[in-house]
Amino acid sequence: MTGSLAEAIAAHWAPRADLARIRKDLERRGVFPPTTPEDLAAHDQLHAGGLPATRQFAEWVGVGDGTRVLDLGAGLGGAARLLAREHGARIRAVDLAAALVESGAQLTEWMGLEARVMHRVGDLDAVGVGERFDLIWLQHVDMHVPDKAALYAGCAKRLADAGRVVWHDWLAGPGGALHW
DSSP, rough: OOOOHHHHHHHHGGGGGGGHHHHHHHHHOOSSSOOOOHHHHHHHHOOOTTTHHHHHHHHHTTTOOOOOEEEOOTOHHHHHHHHHHHHHEEEEEEEEEEEHHHHHHHHHHHHTTTTTTEEEOOOGGGTTTOOOOEEEEEEGGGGGGGGHHHHHHHHHEEEEEEEEEEEEEEOOOOSSOOOO
């Protein structure tokens, strides 16, 4: 991804990384430290359908215990924590915005999931080509990537045998009926 586009995306989402605001909200609601995805959903499920959509997506794609997942565009890591907590997956959560990655790592620590979820700043290039994943999770990421063919080719290089790339996104093709 080009530097200026990556910077614009990171700048757009960085304000959501305000840990003091998040903690104040959690304390106000009496859920600090957070223990469930519901506790953090208002802050870390920033996509169409929110937490119910993430749960449904996880069920559809069959995330299981020990599944090695690469969550690209992970943001604060809401999906990553849900997959770790509710499905026993091991997650590498990658995002362009350093502020989101740093705050996401703290949220993960607050939930006691740091052994299952690792946060990292970057894009697909930040993940070693030699690393292999059972599942590459893209939730509202594709729409930000101009060269989708390069994205999918890069993902394919990082899949384990029988691994899958799955996405939940808004995409439009050359025409025809919309598929929901």
